[in-house]
Amino acid sequence: MAVTVRIPTPLRRLTQNLAEVETEGANIESIIENLEANYPGMKERLCDDGGNIRRFVNIYLNDEDIRFLDGKATPVTDGAEISIIPAIAGGKN
């Protein structure tokens, strides 16, 4: 399944500054593996040592948080849009 992954600004140094990348995978887990193959360092940013998605990073399949779907096993369909949304803090300064 070919999907589009939206990369948040803090992780774009891993994607040569690309805001969106195309990748493949049948579910979120395989998409993360493919991202790691193309953009080394990505998996460590998204997952902890046990392979679980870090609790300060949210991954959305289209407009749904995968934590409320099937987590990493959430299947994706061709043309889906995956968004990685980390916490951002700025506002005052």
Add this chain to the structure above:
Amino acid sequence: MFNFSNEQIERYSRHIILKEVGGMGQTRLLESKVLLIGAGGLGSPVGVYLAAAGVGTLGIIDDDVVDLSNLQRQILHGTSDIGIPKTKSAAATITEMNPDVKVIPYNERITSENAFQILEQYDLIVDGCDNLPTRYLLNDASVMLGKPIVHGSIFQFEGQVTVFYPGKGPCYRCLYPEPPPPGMVPSCQEAGVFGVLPGIIGTIQAVEAIKTLLNIGEPLIGNLLLFNALTMDFKRLKLRQDETCPMCGEHPTIHELIDYEEFCQVRW
């Protein structure tokens, strides 16, 4: 029917003729109390528009002084304000814009010690702060007090807005149960911020604050609005209430405010 002065009828006439606001809604705004966390990039447009709209009491909490580097985006302050407390400069700008507004300045930081005492005096909180410990502190205190927070955050060219309304939708901990480690989230000071971005995000926060106060339309409860200024792209994501949330889930484990600086120093 309403206790408007002639001047107020004229000042708020464009609101009063809107059926969604009307005399009743304008009266409600004049009686409303909103607390702005931060008088910087986001707090500036929020303060200006809430004041213009006639929100009767604006608390402003900020312990900074105006710096020349703020003026690229912080429109509450001007060149002659450099070096004076932001709360003082903000109060002067707001009073000039609308003398109906009572400004209550807090020239300090919000902490676990003063949070309840300050927050309980307000109907709604607008979060335009610049750090994660304060965001978690505000979340926890507002859930305990049942106060809505209009949340905004910005980074370089991107921003996020949502409304956290205890009892009506998820809280910040449902979204991010744990903070990222220090250094994972660079500040605008380190990474830069596009000057107009807080103008857009803050103005959306002002819209959401007024809608929430007036109970009109559909505030962004349970929705995260993402904005990218480079692509001029708006996107909405659904936020779900997490039944395992330690703050607002079925079995909350947080019952008092904690040390948020320490909480945000998690090892990675």
